[in-house]
Amino acid sequence: MRDEGERVLGGSKKVRWVFWGLLVACLVVLALDFLHEKRGYVPWERWVGFQSGFGFLAGLVVILLAHGLRRLLGRSGDYYER
Amino acid sequence: MVVLPVLGLLQLMALPAGASLGLEAVGLTLEVVRVDGLSLLFGYVFHLAALLGVIFSLRVRDLGQQVAALVYAGSAIGAVFAGDLLSLFLYWELTAVSSVFLIWAAREEGAFRAGLRYLVVQILSGMLLLLGLVLHYQATGSLAFGHLGLESPGGTLIFLAFGIKCAFPLLHTWLPDAYPRATVTGAVFLSAFTTKLAVYALARGFAGTEVLIWIGALMAVLPVFYAVIEDDLRRVLSYSLIIQLGFMVVGVGVGTELALNGTAAHAFGHVLYKALLFMAMGAVLQQTGTARASELGGLYRSMPLTAWFCVVGAASISAVPLFSGFVSKAFITSATAQAGHHLAWTMLLFASAGALLYVGIKVPYLAFFGRDSGVRVAEAPRSMLVAMGLSAVLSVLIGVRPQLLQLILPFPATYDPYTLGHILGQLQLLLFSALAFVIVLRRGWYPRMVPSTNLDFDWIWRGGLPRTWLSLVRLAAPGWRRSGSALGTISRRALNLLQRHFGPRSRLAGTWPTGSMVLWVVVLLALSLLVSYF
Numbered sequence: 001m002r003d004e005g006e007r008v009l010g011g012s013k014k015v016r017w018v019f020w021g022l023l024v025a026c027l028v029v030l031a032l033d034f035l036h037e038k039r040g041y042v043p044w045e046r047w048v049g050f051q052s053g054f055g056f057l058a059g060l061v062v063i064l065l066a067h068g069l070r071r072l073l074g075r076s077g078d079y080y081e082r
Numbered sequence: 083m084v085v086l087p088v089l090g091l092l093q094l095m096a097l098p099a100g101a102s103l104g105l106e107a108v109g110l111t112l113e114v115v116r117v118d119g120l121s122l123l124f125g126y127v128f129h130l131a132a133l134l135g136v137i138f139s140l141r142v143r144d145l146g147q148q149v150a151a152l153v154y155a156g157s158a159i160g161a162v163f164a165g166d167l168l169s170l171f172l173y174w175e176l177t178a179v180s181s182v183f184l185i186w187a188a189r190e191e192g193a194f195r196a197g198l199r200y201l202v203v204q205i206l207s208g209m210l211l212l213l214g215l216v217l218h219y220q221a222t223g224s225l226a227f228g229h230l231g232l233e234s235p236g237g238t239l240i241f242l243a244f245g246i247k248c249a250f251p252l253l254h255t256w257l258p259d260a261y262p263r264a265t266v267t268g269a270v271f272l273s274a275f276t277t278k279l280a281v282y283a284l285a286r287g288f289a290g291t292e293v294l295i296w297i298g299a300l301m302a303v304l305p306v307f308y309a310v311i312e313d314d315l316r317r318v319l320s321y322s323l324i325i326q327l328g329f330m331v332v333g334v335g336v337g338t339e340l341a342l343n344g345t346a347a348h349a350f351g352h353v354l355y356k357a358l359l360f361m362a363m364g365a366v367l368q369q370t371g372t373a374r375a376s377e378l379g380g381l382y383r384s385m386p387l388t389a390w391f392c393v394v395g396a397a398s399i400s401a402v403p404l405f406s407g408f409v410s411k412a413f414i415t416s417a418t419a420q421a422g423h424h425l426a427w428t429m430l431l432f433a434s435a436g437a438l439l440y441v442g443i444k445v446p447y448l449a450f451f452g453r454d455s456g457v458r459v460a461e462a463p464r465s466m467l468v469a470m471g472l473s474a475v476l477s478v479l480i481g482v483r484p485q486l487l488q489l490i491l492p493f494p495a496t497y498d499p500y501t502l503g504h505i506l507g508q509l510q511l512l513l514f515s516a517l518a519f520v521i522v523l524r525r526g527w528y529p530r531m532v533p534s535t536n537l538d539f540d541w542i543w544r545g546g547l548p549r550t551w552l553s554l555v556r557l558a559a560p561g562w563r564r565s566g567s568a569l570g571t572i573s574r575r576a577l578n579l580l581q582r583h584f585g586p587r588s589r590l591a592g593t594w595p596t597g598s599m600v601l602w603v604v605v606l607l608a609l610s611l612l613v614s615y616f
Contacts, residue, residue, distance in 0.1 A: 015520075019520050019524065022516060022517050023517060025513050026510075026514055026517050029509050029510050029513055030510065033510060036502060036503060036506060038503065040419065040503075041416070041420050041422075042419045042427050042428070043424070044428075045419070045507070049510070051431075051507045051508070051510035051511040052510040052511075053514070054432075054435070054511065054514075055510060055512065055513070055514035055515035056515060056517060056518045058432050058436060058515055058518075059435060059439055059514075059515040059517075059518025059519050060518050060522070062306055062307065062436050062439065062440065063522050063527055063528065065307055066307050066311050066529055067529055069308075069310075069311060069536075070311040070529050070534075073311075073536045074311065074534050074535075074536055074537075075536070078535075079535040079537075079545070080535065080545060081192075
């Protein structure tokens with residue numbers, strides 16, 4: 001499993017750079033969120049860091065569910081031709 | 083071929099708002115052309131899509147395909163300007179019949195069957211529309227295509243007809259089935275017209291229908307999961323089309339002026355960047371022979387321009403600030419929030435994150451960047467690059483200067499998405515979900531891309547029912563063959579009799595001399611004369 005991921009990612013030095021850059025950008029944006037006065041029609045939109053947490057969770061949740069979905073729905077490429 | 087959409091566009095711009103062309107035919111009053119803000123916007127973007135598609139397919143030598151594409155574009159344009167249901171119906175069917183050729187032109191067994199399935203579904207949609215409009219006419223005496231609503235006579239049927247073409251959940255399977263099997267250039271045209279026509283029709287006939295909010299929310303969320311596990315990148319794009327349609331449908335459901343403006347703006351932008359994405363993947367398909375993630379990777383070395391255009395398209399669909407998707411999605415989501423639909427708003431937010439990761443990042447990354455598959459090909463031909471470039475420029479233009487789009491939006495309601503709060507919120511969403519994605523990739527949690535078929539709702543009639551039928555037949559067959567029973571013998575004798583008289587080698591199937599045909603016609607006429615006399 002770990003192997004596959006690194007192969008897909010292609011080139012770990014570049015990837016590490018992207019990862020840390022991304023992390024820094026995330027922290028900056030989150031910090032700005034603390035400083036900024038939030039307004040919104042939806043009650044939970046006003047929580048600090050809502051979009052951050054939601055985005056992060058969404059990313060993970062989709063992957064988890066997708067694994068299950070693949071096991072449930074995945075068939076061979078010529079399934080309908082047999 | 084390039085001239086046609088340009089001329090059409092010029093003519094369109096010369097049309098005054100409120101113009102109308104009436105026609106009296108078969109005792110009905112038809113309004114064949116009705117020009118207003120909503121139809122003009124769709125008219126403009128359809129012309130643009132036709133122009134971009136034509137430039138993209140400039141080198142295609144298949145005349146049938148080119149003709150089909152133009153007829154398809156033209157009938158979609160005709161449909162958005164139709165002022166009455168019957169004209170709409172005629173153009174509606176014409177879009178179905180012309181677009182199927184873009185699938186069949188791929189000339190493969192799978193494409194042939196997918197085209198047939200596609201045609202059946204589209205014609206079904208047309209039949210429902212016809213039934214609905216007949217009921218409507220009988221009850222109200224008018225064929226005018228205005229706001230209908232579910233409660234109006236024939237309303238539900240028409241709603242379903244629109245819903246099929248708009249890929250409502252459970253009615254959607256034709257889209258990911260047929261679009262990836264279309265030709266390289268055909269898919270670009272397909273992505274633009276049918277579905278946006280359906281969105282226009284919903285906006286015209288069912289604005290404010292609350293069930294649409296939920297339908298749209300489901301449409302936005304469910305395909306995300308399919309997009310994750312799908313290997314064929316053009317099918318990923320098809321599922322992402324449904325996601326974006328979901329946003330538009332929610333906008334129609336909310337029904338406020340801001341929401342409808344959002345739907346219109348989103349449709350406009352979406353036609354452009356979806357065409358761009360299909361163009362990029364089409365170019366990849368043409369140059370490398372495949373569009374499967376499992377077989378691609380590292381293409382930016384060979385196709386750098388295509389890669390960057392694809393990135394622009396991906397950024398637009400992910401609603402990155404400065405690209406068109408950011409503006410139009412903001413309209414819809416804020417209108418949804420303002421109208422108090424908090425749950426739907428949250429679902430749309432989820433869909434935004436999902437669309438970013440499993441379309442916006444996945445498609446360009448797995449095709450062009452990421453692991454190097456070793457595939458080295460030539461860059462796409464210039465005509466394709468020009469088309470992609472134009473689409474990319476337009477997408478960015480709308481993103482940085484949304485006021486331009488505001489000029490053609492049907493209503494004056496507006497929303498400025500470039501506020502610190504909104505930009506910050508969107509950046510948080512995008513960056514943190516991207517972070518999650520990178521973590522998932524590094525830890526190897528991402529589902530492997532392998533060629534596979536992922537079962538969708540159409541398994542019922544493509545898999546379940548046929549297999550059940552075949553098993554039943556197989557169970558019954560030995561018994562049937564072996565039966566000395568009267569039923570068996572009688573049916574076998576009957577079949578032989580029919581075969582002898584009506585089968586391929588029978589007298590009735592053979593050619594008959596004209597003289598004897600004339601004789602029989604005279605005999606029949608004489609008989610009918612006698613019968614009617616008595």
